[in-house]
Amino acid sequence: MAKKPKIKDLLVESACSHSAAKKSACNTQTPGATTGGCAFEGAQIALFPYADAAHLVHGPITCLGASWETRATPTSHRGHDFTQMGFTTAISTNDVVFGGEEKLRAAIDYIIENYAPQAVFVYATCVTALIGDDIDAVCRQAQSTYGIPMIPVHAPGFVGSKNLGSRLGGEAVLAALVGTKEPEVRTPYDINLIGEYNVTGDMWQYTPLLEELGIRVLATLSGDGRIADIRAAHRARLNVIVCAKSLISLTRKMQEQYGIPFISLSFYGKRDTSSGLLAIADALGDEDLRERTRTLVAREEAWLEEKLAPYRRLFEGKKAILNTGGNKSWSIASALQDLGIEVVATSVRKATEDDKEKARQYLGESGVLMTNPGTEQAKIIDQTGAHLLLAGGRSLYTAIKKRIAFIDVNQEKKKSYGGYQGLLNLAEDIKNALENPVFNIVARRAPWEK
Incomplete structure (x- = not known):
């Protein structure tokens, strides 16, 4: 299992255009930064749309209550929809004194035996990080026992802002999931959508257009995502960051480790949607795809202008x-x-x-x-x-x-x-x-x- 991410290494991002000039990233901690959402909440926002994974909050029950289901992220998953279920170890005063690791392992056992998820994300919170519970060791033991990914997410609220938490969630996925499985089928037009959470079904507004062009979404982080897909995400031809630049560290590291280039775009509005589709076609480098994309964009824009x-x-x-x-x-x-x-x-x-x-x-x-x-x-x-x-x-x-x-x-x-x-x-x-x-x-x- 991968090492715990170092916060200081995430605070300067070479892929951010402003880092060289400012010598710091957007995530640098500032007093009161957690007022608009803490790192724990940001990590959950980034990972929660994985509906086939259980999301276990190792902390007081109020941490779960404050963060669970804060945004509508619909899924087409046909099994247990774990975005509709909240799991927590409900750490109490006794656990603060004597440690909560046994309680965490018991919670994982309960989830596996009763719900059979494809993976379990275990979120550290302020309390369990401060008392020193070793969620890495518990996850290693549970993964050895059950043979499915157990992913520790080290984003306790006190480390910084919601933006940094999203980045830490991406780090957890990269360390524990990406590259651990091969896709059953590969195509010349496989892409990953990074930072698209499918809030209110945003992703479903444009993925049918990608499918019409023959572009396959191999994996997402994490809107309508599947654990099996993100494990095979290292075989994509292109990473597409959809608005959420907090995950640029993830795409930069995937480029370094797997040679996957990345682009950043938005699918809000006519101009940006058209530009985004054309940018994907350009990045994939196929002239026939470019021509088909231009035709599709012209058709959709004409329809939209009439409406x-x-x-x-x-x-x-x-x-x-x-x-x-x-x-x-x-x-x-x-x-x-x-x-x-x-x-x-x-x-x-x-x-x-x-x-x-x-x-x-x-x-x-x-x-x-x-x-x-x-x-x-x-x-x-x-x-x-x-x-x-x-x-x-x-x-x-x-x-x-x-x-x-x-x-x-x-x-x-x-x-x-x-x-x-x-x-x-x-x-x-x-x-x-x-x-x-x-x-x-x-x-x-x-x-x-x-």
Whole structure:
């Protein structure tokens, strides 16, 4: 079993364009960094969509309760859907004093005997990391007994931010799973999707187009993923990072170990979806594939433009503010611009340096990159006359107070905005929000109030 990852080695990433200049990565710990989500939560976000693996939280039951099922990551897996089940050792005060390793082994035994998963991810938490429980040794023993992967995930909350936790989750997969099995069939167009979690089915908006082109998704990390597939991911021709740049360390190491090149792209909006499909075809290096991709893109764009025509008239002159996290700070901004909506500000508080650069490119010099959106967004609404706020649920009250339309675009959203169809979904939701009278009347005084 692989050694525990060293945090300091992950804090400078050569594949990040900004690392050389800043001498630090986006994941460098800063005071209060876990406020927006701790490393443990980030690791679970990265790995939880593996529905055929059990996810065992070795820590107090509150750690499981705070992180479990925080986003909708649907799966087509036909067996036990472990994304709907929470497992924890429920560490107590006695376990803190006497150690929790026996309790961990008993939990693994129970899971294998009753549920038969394809693998078990064991997550260290703050408490069990501090008391020194050796989850590596327990996983080694259990893997020897049962013959299936037991993957220790060393991402206790105190080590840093959610972004770093996602990277640590990727490290665990690379160390314990990738390269441990050969695929049954190989094709010239095998790719891996890295950082695509299939939130609200985003991945299913564009994978049918890849299949139409003959491009096979060999493995994902980790949307609608399978343990057997990620074990064979070392045989892919190309790694495609879908928005989540926190996993760039994984793709860089797979390039070094297995010779797999990688590209980074987004499937939000018309421009980026088309560019992404063409980038994959270019990277695979087949001229016939390039030509077929260009034909498909032209067809899909023509279909989409016809569907969007009624919405464009409504969106003319509309301004939006975007308050979300990470790659969505620019990818959703791109989608909004494809609809003809001006994005006057976006939040970069949880964004990487690369994300900030892309946000600046999309918004231009006049766009505001908010570093403290909680206090900035209300002022910017007043200054710009924005008509629409796209954010998480907590910002709904700002929209109500300012009497502008609101859409929830965080992980709690119920509808996919990915791919061409997703842009049409977004247009429909924006139309409904702008035409909803509640946002205009909710903050008014009652007729009988002076």
